Amino acid sequence: MSATILVVEDEPGIQEVLKFNLGQHGHDVIVAGDAEEALTLLRGALPDLILLDWMLPGMTGIDFARRVRADARQKNIPIIMLTARSDERDKVQGLDTGADDYITKPFSPRELMSRIKAVLRRRAPQMTEDTVEIDGLKLDPLSHRVHGKIEDKSTALDLGPTEFRLLHFLMTHPERVYSRSQLLDQVWGDHVFVEERTVDVHIRRLRSALEVTGHDRLIQTVRGSGYRLSAIQG
Amino acid sequence: MSATILVVEDEPGIQEVLKFNLGQHGHDVIVAGDAEEALTLLRGALPDLILLDWMLPGMTGIDFARRVRADARQKNIPIIMLTARSDERDKVQGLDTGADDYITKPFSPRELMSRIKAVLRRRAPQMTEDTVEIDGLKLDPLSHRVHGKIEDKSTALDLGPTEFRLLHFLMTHPERVYSRSQLLDQVWGDHVFVEERTVDVHIRRLRSALEVTGHDRLIQTVRGSGYRLSAIQG
DNA sequence: CTCCAACGTCACGAAACCGTCATGAATCCG
DNA sequence: CGGATTCATGACGGTTTCGTGACGTTGGAG
Structure with missing residues (x-):
């Protein structure tokens, strides 16, 4: 099961790690350094999944997620958020806003891939965005x-x-x-x-x-x- | 869905709590106080799940997990590790070694049971249900x-x-x-x-x-x- | 800040379901 | 032709499962 994944992450190091690991598993990766760039990219492409760092320069992950959810086209794209601390409040707020899963940094590649697979699988049977x-x-x-x-x-x-x-x-x-x-x-x-x-x-x-x-x-x-x-x- | 669960935990207090809660949900519990004892018990029984404290006297949880994974018979037994709250490094290493999930202490019984259920369900063979x-x-x-x-x-x-x-x-x-x-x-x-x-x-x-x-x-x-x-x- | 909608949990009652037994019918065998 | 064994059937508490109303909490809107 390969998919197109949008990574929203400002740290170049983590960007590389994600790009490498996701590529290894046959996924196509689009990278955005901040929320603005991500929103721009979203006008041109519809990824199957968004990997979203919760702490971003400028717009926070929460605001970004809200913007994504507000757009009808993008409403159903699953979002996995990356949180630095194991801050319960962030998690809850993120999940409320519409994130499908969270993962706390630092994370193992195995855990990440496992969660990605789970989210994609969960979404798979109900691809229909039609009425x-x-x-x-x-x-x-x-x-x-x-x-x-x-x-x-x-x-x-x-x-x-x-x-x-x-x-x-x-x-x-x-x-x-x-x-x-x-x-x-x-x-x-x-x-x-x-x-x-x-x-x-x-x-x-x-x-x-x-x-x-x-x-x-x-x-x-x-x-x-x-x-x-x-x-x-x- | 009841299962046999091996608990590897040295603190008697937590042992009791786990035994009680797992028992309440209809699971059979085997308790080992340290890794050596656990390995011995594994020669005699094949549990459906291992609950593993990451901080053990003597052999650490990581070593234990590695030993379990090395044995073909036990290779597929899911492991849930119990970690102290802050230790992110352990978490990553644990998931790399092959733990299937982790839970940070202190944990609520409800969260524990929920994770156990999730792991067991994940492993459950999907029997083909044809009409x-x-x-x-x-x-x-x-x-x-x-x-x-x-x-x-x-x-x-x-x-x-x-x-x-x-x-x-x-x-x-x-x-x-x-x-x-x-x-x-x-x-x-x-x-x-x-x-x-x-x-x-x-x-x-x-x-x-x-x-x-x-x-x-x-x-x-x-x-x-x-x-x-x-x-x-x- | 207050108010409100949405949610998760609980307690209680109703209904469905289950296991057991008693009784009578059917079948087998000497 | 009895007597014994096996099975069908109906009835009866006890238990489990589900529906429902109520309550406390929480996050967001006004």
Whole structure:
């Protein structure tokens, strides 16, 4: 699995290390020395992954990540952030802003490659940035909106961020049961430590929101296994 | 998902904490106070995971990990290392040596369990789950569904978890008689103790559920021996 | 700063599921 | 033709799993 990776990093030394290691694994590498340069490069190319140093001259990693997430085209590019300290606050803030994983410096090449592979693999099955539609329920990842029909009238549904990601994942992977643990990995991320029952609560909130258009029955409970999204009842 | 875990840790206090928490989650725990003892124990047992304190009396964690990795039998046992908070150098070296994850002390039990689960899941063999079809009866492990045809219309059948596993096993091993004891081993698991007659009851419940599409005749009783799933009558 | 939306966790009740037993039917054997 | 063995079936607590409402926290918006 080879990919195009944008590295945003100001230290030339680390730049070289990353370029070498990523190249070894068959990835194409684009390097930007600061956030401005990175944004410029992003106008010309769409990488499959962004490796982002959290401490940058000028614009910080957080601001950069926000800018990237704000652009519809780039919204779904996974971001791995490189943090110097094991500062928990940075990590949390980074993950909130939309980073997919973090890695603390100094890091081993093995760990880095492992995380890159994990992130790419996780994103792989849901490449679609197109709108998904199941049983009249439309989800548009670009506009971050969900519409359902109620008596032939399109109605917007109100979802929280987590419910949206949960629904998005389920709609791009229908007709299949996912355990709570799998959903946590896919929707929350490997690095988040939450109770499995939290999934129940969000499923409930999601169902509750979908009730408006009667689409709550799309999400089915498979006792002892997990949840499934399916237009077919049973 | 329960597993056998080898804990290599010299502090009795932490030993106890780990033993308790791991036990709570259904894992079997083997404890070694130092690397020598751990290596000795490894000759007798193959755990599913090693929890390794990086600071040990005598042989260090790095040396121990290297020894484990050198042995072909133990090569693939995942290792999670416990490191003191600040020591970044150890972390890098550890991951290079082949540790699969690290966790910094002090750690919360929840984070520890989460990482253990992640590592075990990563190692778990992904069994190929294909749909099985016999005599028009379709079972799909992915969607966790069973469909039968009734007058050319596909009809979903409602099964409980145990009935589903039972049917799944029988459909993947048709045309063969299984004793109650064998079915208990295969479907319930070899560690569970339940009455053999319990199988009868679940066979009955399964048949009852299959009645909807007339597939109850698929499961046949072989007096004195057990049960068999077969499309051929007799 | 205050307010609010979103989230994670918990506790409680409901429902589903499971294992066991009692009883009666079916089958086998002398 | 009984008697004994094996199996089917229905019923009944006990347990597990899930749904649901409530609560405390947190980060961001106003």
